[in-house]
Each structure stands twice: as C-alpha cells, then as structure tokens.
Amino acid sequence: MEDSEVLVYRRPKPWEPVRGDFEEVGYEVLEELRPEPREVVLVKPNVIPQGTEDSGMITHPWFVAGMVEYFREVGVGEVLVGEGGWDWKKRRTPKSDLEEIWERSGYLEMANFMGIKLIDLQEEWEVVGIPGGKFTKTLTISRWIRRDDVLFLDVPKMKTHNLAVTTLCSKNLMGTVLCPERHFCTRARARSLAEFGSVEMYETYFAELLTDLVSVARPDLCVVEGVVGRDGTAFHRGENLTTWTVVAGRNPTTVDAYASYLMGFEPRAIPYLREAAGRGLGKVDPEGMKVRWVGEPPPPEGMGFQVISWDGRNHPELYRNRDISWKYPESEFRR
Numbered sequence: 001m002e003d004s005e006v007l008v009y010r011r012p013k014p015w016e017p018v019r020g021d022f023e024e025v026g027y028e029v030l031e032e033l034r035p036e037p038r039e040v041v042l043v044k045p046n047v048i049p050q051g052t053e054d055s056g057m058i059t060h061p062w063f064v065a066g067m068v069e070y071f072r073e074v075g076v077g078e079v080l081v082g083e084g085g086w087d088w089k090k091r092r093t094p095k096s097d098l099e100e101i102w103e104r105s106g107y108l109e110m111a112n113f114m115g116i117k118l119i120d121l122q123e124e125w126e127v128v129g130i131p132g133g134k135f136t137k138t139l140t141i142s143r144w145i146r147r148d149d150v151l152f153l154d155v156p157k158m159k160t161h162n163l164a165v166t167t168l169c170s171k172n173l174m175g176t177v178l179c180p181e182r183h184f185c186t187r188a189r190a191r192s193l194a195e196f197g198s199v200e201m202y203e204t205y206f207a208e209l210l211t212d213l214v215s216v217a218r219p220d221l222c223v224v225e226g227v228v229g230r231d232g233t234a235f236h237r238g239e240n241l242t243t244w245t246v247v248a249g250r251n252p253t254t255v256d257a258y259a260s261y262l263m264g265f266e267p268r269a270i271p272y273l274r275e276a277a278g279r280g281l282g283k284v285d286p287e288g289m290k291v292r293w294v295g296e297p298p299p300p301e302g303m304g305f306q307v308i309s310w311d312g313r314n315h316p317e318l319y320r321n322r323d324i325s326w327k328y329p330e331s332e333f334r335r
Helices: 019-033 061-073 097-105 107-114 169-176 184-196 202-214 252-263 271-278
Strands: 005-010 040-045 078-083 117-120 125-129 138-142 150-155 157-161 165-167 221-230 240-249 290-295
Touching: 005 019, 005 252, 019 061, 019 221, 019 240, 040 061, 040 169, 061 078, 061 107, 061 150, 061 221, 078 097, 097 107, 107 117, 138 202, 150 169, 157 240, 157 252, 165 169, 165 252, 169 202, 169 252, 169 271, 184 202, 202 271, 221 252, 240 252, 252 271
Parallel strands: 005 290, 040 078, 040 150, 078 117, 150 221, 157 221
Antiparallel strands: 005 240, 125 138, 157 165, 221 240
8 A cells, every 4th residue: 555545435324333333344444455464463543531432532442343353364463452541630549540441431341352452552662753843852652653563553533623623643643652741732732822922823833743743653554433423522512423434544644634635624724734744744635645445435525524623613714615504603612
C-alpha cells in the first residue's frame, strides 16, 4: 500500500450494528489490507474515561476483536491492545485509572474472551527528539510504538472534537505520550494565554504540537473505525451516526484527511491537517489520493457529521457544504 493510498470499506446493513457486526467488519478490513505480520502486533484504539462499549465515544472493542481473529489466522504469535493512562483523577481504590477504563469500556471483557493482553503504553517510555518541532523539541513517548519487532496499528474512532474538528489517527497518537505531556489541549491553551493573554493561538498551537507528535510517532497501519461514529464535541454533547464505514491506510495525515472529507468537512480548513501538509507529512487534497473502494460510496456531500467548536459557535468554513443547517444551537456546552 502506497503512502498516498487509502482504502474505504462501506457495506451498510438495514439494522443497527451489534457486536458480531463490528467483529466482522474488523476482520474483513484487514483481509482486504493484508498487512505484513511481525512477531508482535500492537493495536492502539481510542479508549477514554467516559466511553462505554456502545457510547460511540471509543473504538468499539469487538471491532478490535475482529482484528485479533485475523492476525491469529495468519500466524501472529502475540496480539496486544494498548492505551495510555489518563491520570484523570486520584483514586482511593487499588485499581489504576486505566484498569477502570478498560473495565468500563468493555475492553476487559473482550480481552478475557479473546485471551489477549491489555497493556499500559506508559509503562515503558523514552524521550524522543522532534526534528523541526514547532511547539516542542522533545516528547516522552511509549517505547512500544518504536520497536522494530512490533507491527503498530493506530485504530481510532470516527469522531469530531471541539478543538481538533476531527479526532482520528493523528489525535489518537496522543495516547502514546506520557502524562502529563499528553494533555495537548491544556498545553496549547496555557501557552496562548501566557504569550498573548488570550486564546487567539489556541488552535494554532494545538495543531503544531499534534504535528510534532505525528512527525515522530508513525504507525505501520491506520484504521478509522466508523461503523458508528460520533459528532458534536464527541463527548457528552453529540449524536451517534451509523455509517458502516472504515477508512484505512499507512499515512495518518492522509487517512485523517480523507476520513474528514467523507464525514463532510473540508480537510484544508482543519488546522492540524493544514499544518501536517505544510511540513510534508501527507496529502490532504482528496483529488491527489489513490482511493480503493470496498462496497458502496457515501453521500456525495459527506456523511452528515457536525462539530461543536471550542468556542461553541458554528463554523461554516469547515464544511464541504457551507450552507448546511447546523443542528447544534449556539450555547454553553459540556465536553
């Protein structure tokens, strides 16, 4: 698969997907891609503290189960599923925050059923220099994703995000960064306030920091699970959209750009994609990509995702159809 190539899998069914559907799609996507296996496979889904199995906020655990089945069939010795801890609040229980997240999300049940290991990506780390870094010159990154014997799969959920606009392969890599460095939104906001006394550079600094990460944390394969996606802020305020769609490829910037395009956004209007393209990290113009379709194409103007931006307002410039009727009223919102 070439760096500028993406695969789009879309086989809609006339019902809402259940576990077996997610599992089937996860398996069939890898069967189409046929990645070259290595001794160890590491799958990095998007798993967050708020997300339960069918919340639409996380990569569905049974989509990952389908991937595990595929790799076992082709003879991979060990398949691991990894996420970074959040340090999201102090605990009074013996469980770590990540253990609670695995349990709440359904990943613990899936892992026990499949007989695979869940790992904390923050347990082994190294400080990595960022050549040409704009926001930072170093990041502390999980050593797991830099091992030569590990096939690293970046497997996010298809979602929007109040700051990034779309949160896909690039932003999912934040889970490979050690806390507290991984809190990119907080760091970008703090620098903007410190340097300008306002949040005018909030989006710009976030895009620079995220691109610094993408420049050194390159996955072997990116697979966006959009069987069910989520819009709005992609957290508490938003809606789930059943799309039966998966977008995959080798380059996180290119995959993110085409997934954003299918969702209904203009990739060149999204700050982190524009920053990555400017540094030569991937293509963002859909016309310059080689696209392989499996199944049915989506509606011509996108799949109807809408975003609630960090400022709570509508931004027509982000959409391919700028005349779209915005479904979220302008008001204060919760993440």
